[in-house]
Amino acid sequence: xxxxxxxxxxxxxxxxxxxxxxxxxxxxxxHFPPHETVKHFNDGVCVTYIQEKSGLxxxxxxxxxxxxxxxxxxxxxxxxxxxxxxxxxxLIEAYSQYxxx
Amino acid sequence: xxxxxxxxxxxxxxxxxxxxxxxxxxxxxxHFPPHETVKHFNDGVCVTYIQEKSGLxxxxxxxxxxxxxxxxxxxxxxxxxxxxxxxxxxLIEAYSQYxxx
DNA sequence: TTCACATATCTAGAATTATAGATATATTTG
DNA sequence: CAAATATATCTATAATTCTAGATATGTGAA
Numbered sequence: 734x735x736x737x738x739x740x741x742x743x744x745x746x747x748x749x750x751x752x753x754x755x756x757x758x759x760x761x762x763x764h765f766p767p768h769e770t771v772k773h774f775n776d777g778v779c780v781t782y783i784q785e786k787s788g789l790x791x792x793x794x795x796x797x798x799x800x801x802x803x804x805x806x807x808x809x810x811x812x813x814x815x816x817x818x819x820x821x822x823x824l825i826e827a828y829s830q831y832x833x834x
Numbered sequence: 835x836x837x838x839x840x841x842x843x844x845x846x847x848x849x850x851x852x853x854x855x856x857x858x859x860x861x862x863x864x865h866f867p868p869h870e871t872v873k874h875f876n877d878g879v880c881v882t883y884i885q886e887k888s889g890l891x892x893x894x895x896x897x898x899x900x901x902x903x904x905x906x907x908x909x910x911x912x913x914x915x916x917x918x919x920x921x922x923x924x925l926i927e928a929y930s931q932y933x934x935x
Numbered sequence: 936t937t938c939a940c941a942t943a944t945c946t947a948g949a950a951t952t953a954t955a956g957a958t959a960t961a962t963t964t965g
Numbered sequence: 966c967a968a969a970t971a972t973a974t975c976t977a978t979a980a981t982t983c984t985a986g987a988t989a990t991g992t993g994a995a
Contacts, residue, residue, distance in 0.1 A: 746844035829930035
């Protein structure tokens with residue numbers, strides 16, 4: 734974990750909506766309805782559900798999620814027309830370690 | 835650790851200089867000269883040293899440190915005319931826990 | 936109490952980020 | 966292939982943050 738990447742992660746974590754997304758994705762089944770095609774949350778939650786729950790526009794959420802993926806906080810998986818997002822726990826763990834003494 | 839405080843912490847950690855300050859304060863003796871009056875780093879490092887090492891203006895660093903203290907990342911202690919800053923490890927630990935699943 | 940120095944706050948302009956609408960690009964289905 | 970749906974990107978404006986200079990405040994020493 735270097736300074737530059739850590740700064741990008743910090744930027745993603747400096748906004749309430751993005752932090753909430755990180756929270757929601759801790760327990761997708763508690764915060765989102767089941768998907769139609771994929772019958773589990775193994776790859777996380779689709780963009781539309783996250784967008785609807787956030788109340789922000791599609792373009793804004795798409796940008797958020799894209800940045801969160803770029804810095805490694807989220808992992809994106811395509812299933813047909815849908816992109817599923819889940820937390821990247823090892824990266825989050827590494828960032829936590831970096832912050833701590 | 836709630837969403838609002840975590841967001842404020844994230845804002846403090848979203849800037850390279852501020853992240854570096856957090857790094858430097860992990861090992862003050864490696865990054866700063868000894869103080870004249872206080873002969874240890876138990877309470878951290880004075881504002882002037884941090885300002886000089888950062889290369890930014892006094893007012894900017896003062897603002898940074900003030901915000902970092904407000905959200906709990908740093909602890910400030912006065913010794914005469916000097917303010918000493920050290921990391922608030924328990925808060926950092928709590929934030930790390932909050933981020934993790 | 937005055938001076939010198941350390942730190943904090945105020946103010947303002949520059950830089951960056953937030954956000955949405957419009958549009959483009961997949962991808963599935965008929 | 967055309968239509969429908971999901972997501973991504975582009976563009977522009979609003980909002981926020983960055984940053985420093987000026988000024989104020991706190992504190993020890995003379």
